[in-house]
Amino acid sequence: MDISPEKLADAYRLMKTIREFEERMRSEYQQGKLPGFIHIYRNQEAIAVAACLDMTNEDYIASTHRGHGHCIAKGCEIEAMLLELACKEDGLCNGKGGSMHIADMSKGMLGANAIVGGGPPIAAGAALTAKTLGNGAVSMAFIGDGASDQGTVAEALNLAVVLQLPMIFMYENNRYAEFTRNPKPDGRIAERAGAYGMPAEVVDGSDFYAMYDACQRAITRGREGGGPTAIEAICNRFYGHFEGDPQAYRDQDELKQERVDNDPLVRFLADERTASLTAEMTSSIDAAILAEIDRGFEVALAAADPTPDKLFTNVYIEYAGRLR
Amino acid sequence: MDISPEKLADAYRLMKTIREFEERMRSEYQQGKLPGFIHIYRNQEAIAVAACLDMTNEDYIASTHRGHGHCIAKGCEIEAMLLELACKEDGLCNGKGGSMHIADMSKGMLGANAIVGGGPPIAAGAALTAKTLGNGAVSMAFIGDGASDQGTVAEALNLAVVLQLPMIFMYENNRYAEFTRNPKPDGRIAERAGAYGMPAEVVDGSDFYAMYDACQRAITRGREGGGPTAIEAICNRFYGHFEGDPQAYRDQDELKQERVDNDPLVRFLADERTASLTAEMTSSIDAAILAEIDRGFEVALAAADPTPDKLFTNVYIEYAGRLR
Amino acid sequence: MKMSIREAINQTLHEEMARDDRVVVMGEDVASDQGGVYGITEGLTQKYGVRRVIDTPITESAIVGAAGGAALTGLRPVAELMFVDFLGVCLDQILNQIAKFRYMFGGQARTPLVIRTMIGAGTGTGPQHSQILYPLLAAIPGIKVVYPAFPADAKGLLTTAIRDDDPVIFCEHKALYMDECEVPEGEYLIPFGQARTVVAGSDITIVAMSRMVVIAEQAAAQLKEKGISAEVIDLRTLSPLDEGAVLESLAKTGRLVVVDESNPYCSMASEIAGLAVERGFDTLDAPVRRVTAPHTPVPATPCLETEYVPNAAKVIAAVEETLAY
Amino acid sequence: MKMSIREAINQTLHEEMARDDRVVVMGEDVASDQGGVYGITEGLTQKYGVRRVIDTPITESAIVGAAGGAALTGLRPVAELMFVDFLGVCLDQILNQIAKFRYMFGGQARTPLVIRTMIGAGTGTGPQHSQILYPLLAAIPGIKVVYPAFPADAKGLLTTAIRDDDPVIFCEHKALYMDECEVPEGEYLIPFGQARTVVAGSDITIVAMSRMVVIAEQAAAQLKEKGISAEVIDLRTLSPLDEGAVLESLAKTGRLVVVDESNPYCSMASEIAGLAVERGFDTLDAPVRRVTAPHTPVPATPCLETEYVPNAAKVIAAVEETLAY
Ligand SMILES: Cc1ncc(C[n+]2csc(CCOP(=O)(O)OP(=O)(O)O)c2C)c(N)n1
Ligand SMILES: Cc1ncc(C[n+]2csc(CCOP(=O)(O)OP(=O)(O)O)c2C)c(N)n1
Ligand SMILES: [Mg+2]
């Protein structure tokens, strides 16, 4: 593994940002300050961050309903994100997307997706662009364990193999889809992807280093014309499916244990490879993160709603038809 | 392998019926006597017949656009089939289905399907009925190599595993989808199905005995509550995709060789296990088949078209709405 | 008894599962303790077990297709398509398979299937969870489309749907789940294709469906204060469509406003307007007004979502315009 | 030069691929020597190679979705959905993804994508290969729907579609592929949202689209012999819809018949009738008549398929009824 101290600090900053961002989202949502459904990414931070750490704005990701962490890892700005999550005029999507459809084209973030399994075909298309233009970019689809059953995902796997696309299928197997435990044994998802004809591996999704290693290999393979890769990251959904779900259906002891054993941030900081990151550094990073999030919420919650005319804009590039 | 001389004779009769039926279909179609698109099943006879030989009318199959052979193997009557393929009033579907939508509920034949990949979810539903009623029936979906890529097939595989349905995925890998050679290596299809969590094997689809053996095991597994099975039958598409396609895109030498090496009827008759079937028996069976097909075409081509009022019937069980 | 649509549906499912053991319920999370996201299937698993209350993976094509195949072969499935927006990932099984079984198989098939699905804007969940796609469903020959506004209708129409031998799409507006009204006890069936006059009136006809009926009622109440007598027709089923009820009311009032939460083009509003001008032209005294959502996706932000959905003020404006003609 | 729609489309694809190397063609068998089942993409692979002429597996969701994703990121794909009936297996990527990118991402996205698809009855291929699903497409905000009747329009509109930065569904009626007409040489663009008066007339307006334009022309010719002057309007694009052209013609004639090959409910015929009664009521002298297919699937048997499709006799009957009013 080849990772500079700067990159390590960056990885820490991003994971910690996701953590604090999501905790704050939760509490603001509970106070009724945010609209819609939100799905909290806590405890899956190592996956998004390892996945995007070696990407540039020219690389693409297609995200899911649980997309805040992916956005942050891909470099979206906190304030712009919060403006969108609060559905305000100056949000990334003018408030029309919200949590489940947040996107940032300038960062190669092709959108959260409220349709389970909706993203992988789109990510395959971005990979096709990269391949056709020969620009060395890669494209990644994030896919839940539940989403992995959706036919669209199977189709994208196959298309990526047939066209040898520079694409990564990043499965986040947190073992739950809504209130139902995933009946698939761990590893089944990678096995399936492998059976479509691509390298596929199972990785401990709470271990940043293992994830980063797997992602580096996958991204390099993609950039070098080696085709698609699948990674099944085993992880744990810390909170309920959406905010407000107390997950009473879960084995509470197991959940408690998972929370203790598999906190990716705790494991990251405890790892000897993280030694270059001193307590002093982390506390200054932490302070900056909290300040940024504070400021973001302050701005976002005070910001203006979209004006009513915005209802009609951007259906088309320009359009003279009836929009009554 | 356990197969009685009577059953063997039946297998021969059915395979030969399909062969003669399809050859005759072709020539009548070329003469412009049949409407629509037709897809000839020749050289895949061993698959349909081995698959259905141990089924009763209580078992189900869901077929494809290349469905004539499946119908015959499942016991549909030749005359009723031909009336339908000629789109006549007394056809199995009153002429409203034709070749690509022919069905016979009384035989458990749940329909050809003009949507590639349309059948497997329906077959899964029939398997769900069997499982829910606990009646020991099984359900089989026929699936082309091209169709195997369709998302609906992946979904059906997974559903069958999760619900442990008495279902068989019968892949007919004739290595072509329309004019395009299947880029998947032989065995990839079975590997995929296996990765969903079911027993899956690759079988020589031109070898009746190998097919029958695999089908017996799959059907027994289904009847006994052992869940789904997948079989990838390797075969060869003798004629073009649809009638009228000269398959100029194929390697003509390979095609010629396949036709010689892998004629399922020739191989069946040459097999020592077929010894009980004497030349006398086959020639009397042949004569009966030809007579039945002759009669069928005679009746079908002379039969009455549906009367115009039939346009409006059977949209619903009964319906008083606007059918202008 | 007073109850919500949520409760009425839950009660009906309990009653019909008790009555006929070929009735099975299937979908994502339907067998979970809480009975899905909105608790609609609560208590069914405890009573009828996982043999008849079937949790499925997240694979709508397989859910809907398997429900169709099961219906074709002897069960009477009630399948859940969680949000109607997910029609996108399973349309083939509805459009090309289930809806056509009976016709294309020449009358051999019976497909006693109900697909329950949530519909409508108003919960701030944005473009992919708020659509009102019933025009597309009502256009498909071979399926029936039911769309109740009130708990009593939900019970009566769902009972009819489950006992019907044709495939039925049963749409539930998520913004109406909690509204309560009186629901008849015991067995209660409402035939398909019968609209209901929710408010009687003589100056203008307002045709509406589901949540728009509630909006139309509000508009009618406010119009009454202005001395305008509006008749509100609740279509209840979109396919079959009670064309007679619309034409009869129009014959009485001579004026028509249609309120439809869906996008405007090729909508039910267009269909009803077309009906009026084709078969009620004689009785029409003024242009028909269509009050619909705009030709835009449903925005996530609640402030625009509120603008998106037709409301009483817009209905009143349309009525007044029509009367001023 | 005289050519068929098939040739006009093939020529346009050649021209646009030569002009802009971000244009790629993708779909099932499109790269094959014969250029797909109908030869539409003939010669493209030889000229532009498999980098830009991309054969895909039989996975419409992935084809359409990937085309959308490619459009979002810099290519200008022309994807083929072989038959519009296959919309069932890829609707989500159109309805919930591609059509909504621009709106739900707040204007960040451009999606220069064309989906070419075959539509229409008349080839005896039965219920799953003969549908006319454009009403469902025209109802979706965010996509444009183009539906040419003649080779010249096919060229002009396909060129515009490929250069448009919004997603466009380009419908090709398979029964019209071989009809020839004069097509302008060289670059030729027709703006969207502009209907064309195919036959000028003064007694009645007949609005039609694609193959129905040809039927309407036949009807108009026969009506002329009877001394009836019918004006035939070819909508050419269904979304955006040229409402002005319809209303203008109606203002002149006072009478309207709409001919639409799709099923009746929530159809373009209903939409146009609704338009007439909402915004052209003043000028309407008679009921609007909708001539459509019935509310049934398309039967396989050619004898019933012929009954299914609107024909000149039915259009004439509707016109005469309207004039007799
Ligand atoms: C097509 C579709 N079906 C169902 C849903 C409802 N739904 C939203 S999230 C979810 C569970 C997804 O589980 P998983 O993919 O494991 O992701 P996780 O929530 O665990 O991150 C479901 C069923 C949906 N949004 N889209
Ligand atoms: C959803 C869908 N996509 C495409 C087609 C067009 N089509 C009909 S048959 C066929 C090839 C099928 O190949 P395969 O499944 O291998 O079956 P085979 O023809 O070899 O029996 C295609 C692409 C279709 N009918 N349905
Ligand atoms: Mg999960």
Ligand SMILES: [Mg+2]
């Ligand atoms: Mg094949």
